[in-house]
Amino acid sequence: MADTTLRAAIVGGGVTGLTAGYRLSRGRGWEAIAVLEAAPRPGGNVATTRADGFIVEHGPAGFLDNVPETLALARDLGLTPVPSNAGARKRFLVHDGALARVPENPIAFLRSPLLSPAGRLRVLAEPFARRRPPGDETVFHFAARRIGTEAAAVLIDAMVTGVFAGDSAALSLRSAFPKMHAMESAHGGLVRAMLAKKWARLRGRGDAAAGGPSGPGGVLSSFEGGFATLVERLAAALGDKVRTSTPVLGLARRGGLFELATPAGAIKAERVLLAVPAAQCAAILHDALPAAAGILRGIPAAPIAVAALAFPARGFPHSLGGFGFLVPRRERLRILGALWSSSIFPARAPEDSVLLTCMAGGARDTRAVTLPDAALVALVMEDLAAVFGPLPAPTRKFIFRYEEGIAQYPPGHEDRLAALARVCGTMPGLHLAGSSFRGISVNLCVVQAERAAEAMAAGP
Numbered sequence: 001m002a003d004t005t006l007r008a009a010i011v012g013g014g015v016t017g018l019t020a021g022y023r024l025s026r027g028r029g030w031e032a033i034a035v036l037e038a039a040p041r042p043g044g045n046v047a048t049t050r051a052d053g054f055i056v057e058h059g060p061a062g063f064l065d066n067v068p069e070t071l072a073l074a075r076d077l078g079l080t081p082v083p084s085n086a087g088a089r090k091r092f093l094v095h096d097g098a099l100a101r102v103p104e105n106p107i108a109f110l111r112s113p114l115l116s117p118a119g120r121l122r123v124l125a126e127p128f129a130r131r132r133p134p135g136d137e138t139v140f141h142f143a144a145r146r147i148g149t150e151a152a153a154v155l156i157d158a159m160v161t162g163v164f165a166g167d168s169a170a171l172s173l174r175s176a177f178p179k180m181h182a183m184e185s186a187h188g189g190l191v192r193a194m195l196a197k198k199w200a201r202l203r204g205r206g207d208a209a210a211g212g213p214s215g216p217g218g219v220l221s222s223f224e225g226g227f228a229t230l231v232e233r234l235a236a237a238l239g240d241k242v243r244t245s246t247p248v249l250g251l252a253r254r255g256g257l258f259e260l261a262t263p264a265g266a267i268k269a270e271r272v273l274l275a276v277p278a279a280q281c282a283a284i285l286h287d288a289l290p291a292a293a294g295i296l297r298g299i300p301a302a303p304i305a306v307a308a309l310a311f312p313a314r315g316f317p318h319s320l321g322g323f324g325f326l327v328p329r330r331e332r333l334r335i336l337g338a339l340w341s342s343s344i345f346p347a348r349a350p351e352d353s354v355l356l357t358c359m360a361g362g363a364r365d366t367r368a369v370t371l372p373d374a375a376l377v378a379l380v381m382e383d384l385a386a387v388f389g390p391l392p393a394p395t396r397k398f399i400f401r402y403e404e405g406i407a408q409y410p411p412g413h414e415d416r417l418a419a420l421a422r423v424c425g426t427m428p429g430l431h432l433a434g435s436s437f438r439g440i441s442v443n444l445c446v447v448q449a450e451r452a453a454e455a456m457a458a459g460p
């Protein structure tokens with residue numbers, strides 16, 4: 001490929017790579033950059049199918065509107081976030097085979113059937129929990145220590161399924177839920193941290209900006225036309241700087257420049273950002289930085305199969321008033337949960353239909369993603385019928401598979417990132433960002449992308 005040397009090459013055109021490319025390209029003198037994307041379309045995990053009145057998300061449904069970087073990015077792209085419907089604040093868990101609402105306040109919690117009376121009392125004892133043990137604690141261990149094993153198994157395990165499709169006993173609290181870790185570090189407990197936050201608010205000193213004990217908060221938001229509108233706008237703004245169907249096979253450093261190997265030939269660049277999942281990063285760095293590749297192979301990902309099914313709205317046996325439900329592990333179902341997509345955002349299905357987006361697989365069921373479509377739909381239908389009662393056959397089926405769906409941060413993740421930074425530091429101009437590193441949410445991918453773009457613009 002006859003190519004002049006690029007000032008920057010960004011490998012991976014997911015939301016991380018596109019955002020980094022967009023931010024970099026806004027600076028003066030950064031015309032000669034490229035985003036190299038293996039797939040025929042940019043966007044990575046963020047994708048939307050629009051067909052016959054349906055707007056169907058393949059993966060992420062949206063972002064929480066409490067991170068300024070994503071809001072500013074949307075604004076710069078001329079996009080107005082669409083908040084989820086107010087009714088979608090209601091969330092459910094499967095409990096003894098039926099749907100039970102997740103309590104939203106302490107009174108509702110005390111009345112909730114989700115935990116036994118002893119389990120609820122144990123949650124109330126949170127301020128007296130044992131102190132944090134040394135080392136990198138798992139999410140499950142943390143929750144069991146602070147609010148008891150029952151609440152950890154029912155509430156926290158389901159939350160981890162909902163966010164990471166992960167195993168709460170195999171994820172580092174500090175890396176996967178850093179805010180919760182910080183709440184305990186700063187205030188000695190979750191209740192104390194929440195009281196401190198309330199107190200600060202009463203005194204007019206919100207602490208979210210200071211990195212204090214702000215919970216997840218925020219309203220789930222998306223865009224007109226679906227979440228992919230975000231990556232489509234980014235790609236449109238970058239224009240021919242995005243090169244699709246361009247997989248990067250390897251990287252070498254020669255004469256002070258990076259050389260990226262692609263099937264169409266080498267691409268030279270002064271700086272490189274790898275914005276691809278850890279396994280692909282490892283493959284790209286295998287020859288140039290084998291030590292980095294070894295560390296990267298220690299960051300796994302959980303596969304997910306998504307089945308979005310439409311049913312006639314008339315006669316559907318549930319009002320679907322809410323966000324959807326998650327399935328705690330002790331329930332005998334194979335799906336991880338279902339989003340009631342046509343209830344969450346407006347105009348996601350024709351008036352006469354409802355749309356349910358069901359997830360299967362995750363870290364504990366890595367084979368679900370390999371099931372053929374018919375078997376996947378059969379298992380989803382069986383589990384939906386167990387929750388709702390008999391259902392008619394779906395009128396539309398949209399199936400998506402993510403073999404490396406969501407990055408998992410096992411204990412030791414922070415040490416792994418520190419080691420990675422040391423090894424990559426031996427190759428100035430090489431940067432890494434994306435969901436395998438410092439946050440899996442689109443919000444945190446955007447934040448990482450902005451930081452990477454700043455570092456690339458400032459550094460060698």
Ligand SMILES: Cc1cc2nc3c(=O)[nH]c(=O)nc-3n(C[C@H](O)[C@H](O)[C@H](O)COP(=O)(O)OP(=O)(O)OC[C@H]3O[C@@H](n4cnc5c(N)ncnc54)[C@H](O)[C@@H]3O)c2cc1C
Nearest residue numbers: 012014015016038044045059060061248434435440441442
């Ligand atoms: C089912 C599902 C539901 C989710 N729901 C939510 C949600 O509701 N909210 C939320 O905030 N997050 C959600 N997430 C997480 C979020 O989607 C991801 O963490 C985020 O989109 C990752 O973006 P990324 O750019 O870092 O990586 P990716 O989206 O994985 O993009 C990486 C890109 O790199 C490309 N690539 C890989 N190897 C190469 C190579 N060698 N050369 C060139 N290109 C390469 C890939 O094709 C891909 O396009 C969900 C994820 C899944 C799977």
